[in-house]
Amino acid sequence: MIPAAFDYIRATSAEEALAALTEHGDDAKLMAGGQSLIPLMRYRLVTPGVVVDIGNLDGDLRGISVNGDTVRIGALTRHTELEHSAELEATCPLLNHVASLVGDPAVRHRGTLGGSLAHADPASDLPAAVLALGATLVARGPGGEREIAASDFFTGFLESVLAPDEMLTEVRVPVTADGWNYQKFNRRAQDWAIVGVAVCRGGRGVSLVNMGPTPMRASAVEEAVAGGATAAEAAAHAADETDPPNDLNGDADYRSHLARVLTRRALEAAGFA
Amino acid sequence: MVANAVQIRLSVNGESHDLEVEPRTLLVYALRDDIGLTGTNIGCDSSSCGACTVLVDGRSVKSCTMLAVQAEGAEITTIEGLAATSDGDGLHPMQQAFHEYHGLQCGYCTPGMILASVSLIDEYPDLDESGVREGLEGNLCRCTGYNNIVKAVLQVAGKEA
Numbered sequence: 001m002i003p004a005a006f007d008y009i010r011a012t013s014a015e016e017a018l019a020a021l022t023e024h025g026d027d028a029k030l031m032a033g034g035q036s037l038i039p040l041m042r043y044r045l046v047t048p049g050v051v052v053d054i055g056n057l058d059g060d061l062r063g064i065s066v067n068g069d070t071v072r073i074g075a076l077t078r079h080t081e082l083e084h085s086a087e088l089e090a091t092c093p094l095l096n097h098v099a100s101l102v103g104d105p106a107v108r109h110r111g112t113l114g115g116s117l118a119h120a121d122p123a124s125d126l127p128a129a130v131l132a133l134g135a136t137l138v139a140r141g142p143g144g145e146r147e148i149a150a151s152d153f154f155t156g157f158l159e160s161v162l163a164p165d166e167m168l169t170e171v172r173v174p175v176t177a178d179g180w181n182y183q184k185f186n187r188r189a190q191d192w193a194i195v196g197v198a199v200c201r202g203g204r205g206v207s208l209v210n211m212g213p214t215p216m217r218a219s220a221v222e223e224a225v226a227g228g229a230t231a232a233e234a235a236a237h238a239a240d241e242t243d244p245p246n247d248l249n250g251d252a253d254y255r256s257h258l259a260r261v262l263t264r265r266a267l268e269a270a271g272f273a
Numbered sequence: 274m275v276a277n278a279v280q281i282r283l284s285v286n287g288e289s290h291d292l293e294v295e296p297r298t299l300l301v302y303a304l305r306d307d308i309g310l311t312g313t314n315i316g317c318d319s320s321s322c323g324a325c326t327v328l329v330d331g332r333s334v335k336s337c338t339m340l341a342v343q344a345e346g347a348e349i350t351t352i353e354g355l356a357a358t359s360d361g362d363g364l365h366p367m368q369q370a371f372h373e374y375h376g377l378q379c380g381y382c383t384p385g386m387i388l389a390s391v392s393l394i395d396e397y398p399d400l401d402e403s404g405v406r407e408g409l410e411g412n413l414c415r416c417t418g419y420n421n422i423v424k425a426v427l428q429v430a431g432k433e434a
Contacts, residue, residue: 003299004297005277005295005296006296007296008277008340034338034343038320039338041297042299042337051296080396105396106333107335107338107411109329109332109333109392110329110338190411
């Protein structure tokens with residue numbers, strides 16, 4: 001399958017990319033690694049008139065650095081770089097681990113953290129990780145930069161608060177060396193999670209993959225944990241206020257059951273009693 | 274050629290190719306149709322099967338999930354150029370191992386499987402059998418000839434099965 005025709009702009013700076021987005025508005029799509037966008041374009045689920053390629057941009061947009069209690073990750077950092085980063089392993093190993101579970105090695109060699117977040121797929125791994133970590137996402141637009149809490153970022157199926165003329169530039173996560181876990185349940189190689197659960201003990205963050213139209217926090221579980229519930233008691237609320245899909249991999253009841261079981265396992269593995 | 278075609282220069286197997294392509298041209302079609310390197314196979318066209326795997330700067334990439342224009346500036350290695358990347362005049366060690374262990378049946382997945390394996394053991398030098406199986410999850414063999422493929426990869430990794 002071949003994508004519909006489009007015009008191609010290879011941006012040589014973030015400013016140039018933003019100018020192209022400002023000029024073309026909704027008709028333009030940013031492409032970083034293309035591992036989510038190109039499949040959508042091949043199926044013609046997305047038919048942008050203009051593709052703005054930011055995949056070769058460098059500098060602050062790529063790489064990992066630690067400043068005190070905060071780990072700063074450039075939006076164009078590839079999954080393979082997250083997976084193998086010793087600096088990240090020492091400061092936020094949840095992200096190493098989750099990145100190592102995305103797709104397959106070939107996808108991880110091209111896909112980027114910012115691209116995965118901006119794609120806002122409820123079935124993706126990394127959005128759940130940044131939700132559980134309580135990350136801050138940094139977006140740049142014509143009016144400058146703004147910071148967005150990860151919990152405010154995802155608004156609908158494949159939709160986020162990013163405006164058509166904004167791009168993600170950076171992800172900031174608190175140093176979280178221990179007390180974390182990610183459970184990914186699937187049945188086929190390289191597949192998305194049927195259900196996934198990320199837990200970060202320090203910030204009492206719990207998030208769910210594929211339990212609704214967006215990547216979501218398990219708010220009822222978080223509240224139960226904060227109220228002193230045991231892991232088993234809190235996990236019983238994992239499917240509260242969710243809207244899991246029915247599809248070939250499982251119906252909503254099955255997903256709700258998985259969410260409760262996986263949440264208990266994730267809470268216990270992260271050190272909750 | 275269509276109105277919005279662009280001029281690109283691709284470096285494939287050490288040779289430079291000047292091409293005129295539509296931006297929507299997937300790398301695998303540029304390799305096969307414009308450059309004539311048909312060793313890279315098209316399987317599923319949906320990022321699932323890995324038959325179209327090539328090396329981009331030494332790392333496995335599904336060439337149906339990369340635009341030809343994105344590959345400008347990178348060094349592409351296809352199955353035709355793999356042997357030349359190794360010492361000696363014969364096959365690349367991974368090709369030789371697939372030959373010796375009969376790591377193929379119909380052969381359709383083989384170019385992608387070999388290139389994915391070369392990338393895999395370079396990226397993860399300490400793999401055991403289960404690591405090889407998981408590491409090749411993005412490459413499907415519909416003959417289901419995985420056992421000999423895994424044996425071949427383990428042999429090259431220095432961990433004979």
